[in-house]
Amino acid sequence: MTNLLIILIAFLVIATLVQILRVGELLSEVRNLDVNKVTEKDNKTQSFLMGSVGILFLVSCVWQYFSWEHLMLPAASSEHGVTIDKLMAFTMILIIVVFFILHIILFYFLYKYRKGDHNDVAYYYPHNNKLELIWTIAPTIVLTVVILYGLSVWDQITNADTSKSQVIEVYGKQFDWMARYPGEDETLGSYNYKLVQGLNALGVDMQDEASLDDKLTRELHLVVDEPVLLKLRSQDIIHSAFLPHFRVQMNCVPGMSTQFAFTPTKTTSEMKEQEGDSFEYVLLCNKICGAAHYNMQMKVVVETQEEYDNWLSQKNTLSEKLITKK
């Protein structure tokens, strides 16, 4: 019944619209006007709208920035993140300036050069090679700076020295994360996907000596100011480990191991002081992976060496977990 009613109403709306348009067209036919011809009045109204809506649009952009700025991610909590933030600020300022200049010129021209009494003939101006050369070269110079700056930051991040980094494996699967710490031998044991079974969720090869003292955890704990190298793997499909506060993101791809090196610089408790008590670092999945993709997360804690050692020492090693249980 409601469906019928909806269809009926839609039908009536369309019929009304048709009639309104018909009336308008008949009236203008009587007055011998072409209803769809663009008149001088139209040009005036539309160019005025262009100017005013244009200004409103630019104002709303500024308004959005000031109302929502507090929702943006806080300053980076990692060493390389600070360089990314600087590059971001540089690029952002550049594009905001260009955005405003170009839009103001656009809306101003549209407002000023409407067809009308005073402006009936356009200025025939097909090209000017000098001008075109200038506005090819100017962006080229600006982009050279942007590219060189960007590449130097990228180079720093991807060529970070990892020889002293603490290696931690982050392992994604539908729909949660696990971390594996290498234990006292500082070496992660080898793995094979065919060994994934029950408690051995990561398929660690227990024949490998290095595996025995590895530890599996459901939280990722990091030591402040100590470099870390995340080794990323996936059990099933592509996931992406995204740690927005550290400006870290890398895909986890089944069949291969990827990595990302960084150094956290602020502890969780420092961040709580800065951002409020409810603050937590988080690692989230940022590659579409199925129904619960939106809730695939792992808590991340940055703490002092002492707190970290204390936390890790309470975790069972893999040999305790897997072998004694057998």
Added chain:
Amino acid sequence: MSDHHNETFISKYIFSLDHKMIAKQFLITGMFMGVVGMLMSILFRLQLSNPGESFAILEWFLGDKWAPGGVLDPNMYLALVTMHGTILIFWVLTAGLTGTFANFLIPLQIGARDMASGFINMLSYWFFFAATVVLLISLFVETGPASAGWTIYPPLSALPQAIPGSGLGQDLWLISMTLFIVSSLLGGLNYIVTILNLRTKGMSMSRLPLTMWALLIVAILGVLSFPVLLSASLLLIFDRSFGTSFYLSDIVIGGEALHHTGGSPILFEHLFWFLGHPEVYIILLPALGIVSEIISVNSRKPIFGYKAMVISLIAIAFLSFIVWGHHMFITGMDPFLGSVFTFTTLLIAIPSAVKVFNYLATLWRASIRFTPAMLFAIGFVSTFITGGLTGLILGDSALDINVHDTYFVVGHFHIVMGLSAIYGMFAGVYHWFPKMYGRMMNKKLGYFHFWVTFISAYGVFFPMHFLGLAGLPRRYYTNSAFPMFDGLSDINEIITFFAILGGVVQLLFIFNFFYSIFKGTKATENPWRSNTLEWTTPIERIHGNWPGKIPSVHRWAYDYSKPGSDKDFIPQTEPLKEGETEH
């Protein structure tokens, strides 16, 4: 040639060989798919702004299974997102836009009686139609339509155990895409051959309107890149159905270790984006061409820097083939390769900037006539600036680390590719409607349509940048699982409000379109006082386009307000006067 006397209904409207009818078939199919795709986006926007709330409309469209109690199911959410992307990118902005305007304009603007092969042209539409039918059928299969995102990355798209949509729905998606690619290749070859071979006397390449240049380059892009997607799809079909391991390796899913080893999903990503990035320009370039034409006509001024416009089109098209890796900075690709792709990607900003400056120079000291088509062309310039600039952030590999796959990307590509192209399409429809149907579209509705669309489109996509900078990933069913995103619900509500507003006003456009086909005021032969050849054809749209001889061309298409002429436009058919120089 003009054998239109003995046409039956079927040969005229259904299996038509006339490029003008085929263009309308593409347009109306595209518009239909546009409504479907837009409706999907409104359905999932409701969930995003009001997570977990019950909506009668969701249950009405999706039924008990996919929206139990009116609450959207997470799997269906992903399916809607996937199909929305697929439909809008391929069906509306590729086939709907290029299919319409390439078919309609190429013979008319170069002075040809029809496409080089009318039959291949017809096949192109019917392959597209078959693709459409298969895609629509996939919406109704029991396990739901494809749900792995429009980029269908395996293993998610390869394993039905990972997501229900990767069952039959994904098979149908791949079949549909195969048909689509065949359609696109048939069309593309035809466009290239026609533009290169069937130009009328005097229509040298340097006198081609910019729409023709854009469509020629787009056709070349399509012919070179779509086959790569076809092979990527075929290999995926093999992995899915015949046990090969091109993309799959070391997978444990549902407690079972699969036999696949040695493949790599990254291979798929490379193949996919080798099409996927040129595809972005396949969508954008026709709009650039259309907009160049419309801005020039309605500014009553030649397009500024014709040669630079052509060269920048070619430069953009060439660069689009060597930038695909910027979609993959964080896949674990070699960092050096990342540097190369950053370099090539940011280079695209140069020809793009030239285009924007040339548009502004065209508007400078113009005599602007604000038709609805002109308004949309202006909207295009605005979105091209806004969306293009944020590309500088995403194309920079170091910055991409933290905004990759967030709403920042969603905002960026919807503005620069989605809005720009759809504005180009609207502009084209308003502009060439009189030539398509011999009637005018209602002007006032057109104005209203533009302003509400312009405001609501920015209302939807501009705030998304802020969501992205807050770290919110795309394709999340809800952001309520993370306390850090709790503050974002206001923004989400604003976005949904504008999405609904913008959606509803498109219905007004569709109304205007169909109303004007039957009841619009009669058009004159050249209502916009335009120079290009299509406006020399008679109002009755005949098979063969010109009743007598095909006109020959004596000048470029942009002699507007040329000093020494008594009117403000000089059609291309008019010979140069004595002593007159060509631009």
